[in-house]
Amino acid sequence: MKTNLPCAFWRFAGRVPAKRSPSRPDILGERTVTLDGQLVSYTLKRSSRARCVRFEVREGTGLAVVVPRSYRLRGLNDLLKEKQRWILHHLAGHFRATQLLAAGEVRSGDTVPYLGRDLGFVKCPADGCAPGVGLVQNQLVIRGALDRQRMDLLLEQWYRSQALQFTRRRVDELVHRLGVQYGRITIRGQRTRWGSCSHRGALSFNWRLMMAPEPVIDYVIIHEVAHLREMNHTARFWKLVAEECPGWREHRQWLNEHGGWLNARPLPQQPLRI
Numbered sequence: 051m052k053t054n055l056p057c058a059f060w061r062f063a064g065r066v067p068a069k070r071s072p073s074r075p076d077i078l079g080e081r082t083v084t085l086d087g088q089l090v091s092y093t094l095k096r097s098s099r100a101r102c103v104r105f106e107v108r109e110g111t112g113l114a115v116v117v118p119r120s121y122r123l124r125g126l127n128d129l130l131k132e133k134q135r136w137i138l139h140h141l142a143g144h145f146r147a148t149q150l151l152a153a154g155e156v157r158s159g160d161t162v163p164y165l166g167r168d169l170g171f172v173k174c175p176a177d178g179c180a181p182g183v184g185l186v187q188n189q190l191v192i193r194g195a196l197d198r199q200r201m202d203l204l205l206e207q208w209y210r211s212q213a214l215q216f217t218r219r220r221v222d223e224l225v226h227r228l229g230v231q232y233g234r235i236t237i238r239g240q241r242t243r244w245g246s247c248s249h250r251g252a253l254s255f256n257w258r259l260m261m262a263p264e265p266v267i268d269y270v271i272i273h274e275v276a277h278l279r280e281m282n283h284t285a286r287f288w289k290l291v292a293e294e295c296p297g298w299r300e301h302r303q304w305l306n307e308h309g310g311w312l313n314a315r316p317l318p319q320q321p322l323r324i
């Protein structure tokens with residue numbers, strides 16, 4: 051049965067509650083720990099609702115460690131070391147996103163992520179040169195004397211145009227094979243969604259997907275196109291997705307793990323529960 055609800059599947063990234071609740075964790079303070087030779091600072095919180103220790107990497111605040119009310123802090127350093135791979139991986143993604151697209155400058159010699167690999171980035175700031183972005187062999191060349199804001203805008207426009215070409219080509223192939231029709235494709239920059247499908251058959255995709263490996267982008271496209279037949283997340287829907295994309299679980303996992311740095315403003319990561 052079809053419903054009029056748009057696909058909300060991608061709202062997985064989690065939302066921070068707007069209101070302060072009485073059960074909000076108490077902040078115990080800022081601490082540091084050395085993980086794999088790196089000094090990592092974190093905010094320690096204690097929560098009466100937490101049943102286990104959890105780690106969170108959030109926009110603006112970095113790493114937070116939430117411990118249950120009765121947890122003995124003596125064992126915390128050992129636990130942090132045990133989970134250092136996850137922590138360092140997510141912190142690296144957090145800083146990378148912030149550095150690359152939100153706060154930092156991209157300079158010649160840097161790289162930008164594209165289809166799951168790193169493209170060399172070259173800035174040609176010659177005056178009198180029309181501003182533009184182009185892919186030259188394995189390098190992304192940005193021309194013109196541009197301030198950072200203008201450069202970021204041009205980069206985003208380039209990602210958006212690549213996303214439109216890429217998704218349109220794949221969507222056209224898929225709808226033909228599945229015998230369904232779609233309205234139009236829009237490229238957006240949603241903070242909490244990778245894609246959507248409306249009940250009118252309008253598809254939208256997040257331009258930041260172009261930073262992900264191709265099979266991951268394909269999975270998101272297949273997911274949304276499958277909604278043109280099944281506007282739900284029932285077993286029938288997932289069967290259809292699996293027929294087109296047998297590795298969908300792995301790709302969804304990739305998005306859960308890397309979604310934070312794909313997003314220009316890092317989203318709260320899914321907390322690791324232990």
Ligand SMILES: [Zn+2]
Pocket residue numbers: 057058059060273277282283
């Ligand atoms: Zn969905």
